[in-house]
Amino acid sequence: MSRKHGGRRLRPEEEALWNKVADTTNPLKKSAASDKPIENLTPDPLKKIREPARPRDPISPFKLGERASRKAAGHVVSPSISEQVAGQPLQMDKKNFTRLKRGKLVPEARLDLHGMTLNMAHPMLNRFILDAHADGLRLVLVITGKGKDRDAGGPIPERVGVLRHQVPQWLHGGALRGAVLQVVEAHKKHGGGGAWYVYLRRRR
Template identity: 25%
Template sequence: MKRKTRISSSDAALFRQEVKQANPLKQDKVTPYRHLPTAQVKRAPRVDALPLHSESESTMGAGGRFIPDPVEASEALLFHRPGLQRSLLRKFQRGKFTLEAELDLHGMTVTEAEHCIEEFLSECRQRNIRFAVIIHGKGHRASTPYPALKNSVNHWLRAYHEVLAFCSARPADGGTGALYVLLKTAPRDDASARDQ
């Protein structure tokens, strides 16, 4: 065990003198991600996602939309669209790719988070970003065992056609409090592909 070092009275006095003029920050919140000026882009239509397993009548919401079962903070999430290559999915789940974008939803309400995710996915699509991470947190301060943001993000991402897959991140990237998101890339223009 490391021993505590005592600060001499002269060092303490010097420190107090140096920080005497410091003013505390009035606001210490950081914006979740940088809003870059972008051109207006038409948003991709939301579609009903196909579930990984057959759903019962109790998991169908209004309009026949699939609603995933609630998950607890420690539960890992995994979703992928049919037809995704197994090798790509394995690489994706292991975090063997370069993250190109990040969205941190900590401290947001569910409504704010939904709006941020819409903007974030739109910006990712515009920039042709393939791999992103969305940090929703583990909901330790939640009054129920089912964190609202984690469950909402799990539901919302399935509804976006451009989301090919998502899974809980590795512990180094946030574990069950974050999701890796695999996005569709824009189709290449045949004329530009021939020129290369």
């Protein structure tokens, strides 16, 4: 049988080659399933696949705070004003400092601020220290009192001994910085915790 290819008849050698290839092929077997339409296997994006829920492990009995540290952290307390002043670097002569701590040196002048408000005490302290320094004095005593444990009833708690805490800060800053060399808590014979020794610089 003569075959056509591309609008022309196959030559005898081409037809012989074609028949040789056709003899090596096996025809497909037609099954009943081949007559059925092919189902759409594309997954529906709106259809959610739910995985079976995993059984949860049972919760063991426990008590609140049982794993917390038993060691108390403690309170963070700032150093007292006495500790803060004592921690200042030593500026004066060590021998005189030792005598001063023992109450062996006598103050050349004193200022009593006990019972005053901060607004009253600050200008008086400035004038007293600057005058003493101008006069060439070396050691003066400033009395503040220890303060009373009382509450004025205001919304903000008041520190006990406000004046006692504030005076060392005034002495180390502002206009008094150039006049004051050392501040030391007074010996008991000169007022103890209710007073401060103020050792002044030499006048230039």
